[in-house]
Amino acid sequence: MDLTANSRCIDLWCAYISEIGDESLWSRYDALLSDDERARQARFRFARDRRRYLVTRALVRTALSRYAPVRPENWAFCAGSHGRPAISVPWPAPALEFNVSHSSDLVMLGITSGRALGIDAESTEAREADIAGLDRYFAREESAALLALPPAARRRRFFELWTLKESYLKARGMGLAIALDAFRFDLTGERELTLHMRSELGDSPGSWRLWQFLLRSDYVAAVCAARGEEIPPRIIVREVVPLVSERVIDIEPTRSTG
Numbered sequence: 001m002d003l004t005a006n007s008r009c010i011d012l013w014c015a016y017i018s019e020i021g022d023e024s025l026w027s028r029y030d031a032l033l034s035d036d037e038r039a040r041q042a043r044f045r046f047a048r049d050r051r052r053y054l055v056t057r058a059l060v061r062t063a064l065s066r067y068a069p070v071r072p073e074n075w076a077f078c079a080g081s082h083g084r085p086a087i088s089v090p091w092p093a094p095a096l097e098f099n100v101s102h103s104s105d106l107v108m109l110g111i112t113s114g115r116a117l118g119i120d121a122e123s124t125e126a127r128e129a130d131i132a133g134l135d136r137y138f139a140r141e142e143s144a145a146l147l148a149l150p151p152a153a154r155r156r157r158f159f160e161l162w163t164l165k166e167s168y169l170k171a172r173g174m175g176l177a178i179a180l181d182a183f184r185f186d187l188t189g190e191r192e193l194t195l196h197m198r199s200e201l202g203d204s205p206g207s208w209r210l211w212q213f214l215l216r217s218d219y220v221a222a223v224c225a226a227r228g229e230e231i232p233p234r235i236i237v238r239e240v241v242p243l244v245s246e247r248v249i250d251i252e253p254t255r256s257t258g
Contacts, residue, residue, distance in 0.1 A: 003066045005096050007114030007228050012237045013063045014215060014249075015107045017055050020241055026051075028243055029058035032073045056100060056107050058242045063109055068092035084173045099170055103127070106219050115228050118171030120163040121221040129158035137162060139184035156220070160255075161185055163222035164210060168195070171208065171224040193255040211235060211253040232256075 003011070020026075033041070037057050044050045061072035070090055078088040087096060094113040101108045101119050104126035110119040130136070131154055134143040138161055146157050164185050169175055182201045186194040193212065195205040209232055213221045223235065235253070240246040 005067045005094060005111060005113035007112065008231070008233050010110060010112045010117065010223060010225060010233050010235045011063075012119070012213075012221070012223070012235060013059060013109040013111070013246075014237065014239050015055055015059050015109075015242060016105050016239070017052060017107065018105050020055065022244070025241075025243060026054065029054050032058055032061050034076065052102055052107065055242070056102060056109075059107055059109050059240070060098065060100060062242045063111060063240075064092075064096060064098065067096055067111065080173060082173055082175045082177060084170070084175075101166075101170075101221075103219065106215065108215075108221060110223060112225065112233070115226040115233075116171045116173070117226075118167040118169065118173075118224040119221065120166035120170065121215065121219050122159045122163050123219055124156060124159050125218045127159075129155040131155075131158065134158075137165070137180060139181040141186075142184045145186070157187070159220045160187060160212060160222075163220050164193075164212065164224070167210065167222040167224035168208065171226070172203075187255065191253075191255050193257050195257060205257075208257070209233075210257045212255040213237070213251060213253050215251070 041050050041053045044053060061075050064075055065072045076088045077085050080086055097112050097115065097117045099110045099117050099119045101121045103121050104123035106121055108119060108121045110117050134146060142161055146154055149157055165180060168183065169178055172178060183195065183197045193210060195208060195210060197203055197205055207227055209225050209227050211223045215221050225233065237249040237251050238246050239249055
């Protein structure tokens with residue numbers, strides 16, 4: 001334990017699976033898992049998915065232990081009413097809020113305290129953008145703005161919009177119980193980002209702050225957090241190999257709500 005979680009900071013922990021070069025680490029990660037986690041890991045058909053799951057659980061457990069005097073193997077988790085993972089025991093003080101996303105080679109974990117948090121990351125190279133099926137993902141205005149872009153820019157915009165929408169859904173903790181066309185994002189100028197909501201959503205854009213980042217050259221990431229105090233929280237991005245190394249990355253958001 002050497003970090004303090006509070007509402008003035010959001011930490012993003014980024015692990016790239018291909019950079020785990022020491023084969024002995026896989027057994028060390030496995031030793032951290034609960035019996036339930038091992039059973040779930042075994043249900044994945046492909047080895048790449050089993051490894052991604054193992055890295056995800058190792059990252060969550062080791063990173064949380066940086067904020068509380070709890071051994072990584074001693075954390076226990078439960079699922080909320082919409083399946084969102086949460087800490088069941090022990091109860092650290094201050095309480096920790098975390099969220100996980102993964103795409104291709106990247107596993108990303110967000111940690112804070114005192115505010116709801118949702119994160120999402122997508123590889124712009126590993127996944128196809130479903131331009132033909134935009135209405136499945138976006139509000140009418142979002143789809144129209146995307147299609148107004150030059151064809152070469154549409155793929156990137158698809159993932160910018162989708163990660164923002166996913167981060168909000170995850171921060172609300174309700175997943176797809178919220179209609180995807182009940183809220184939308186305007187991305188204008190070089191850095192502007194605006195959230196709009198329909199009244200039936202029962203929420204307010206002013207209740208949330210959002211940021212977008214480009215991680216390395218091909219991962220778009222979004223962070224959504226309950227607004228809280230006047231001053232925006234600081235976001236610190238770390239690249240990490242669990243149990244081995246970490247370094248803070250100097251990176252600025254490409255867009256934010258301010």
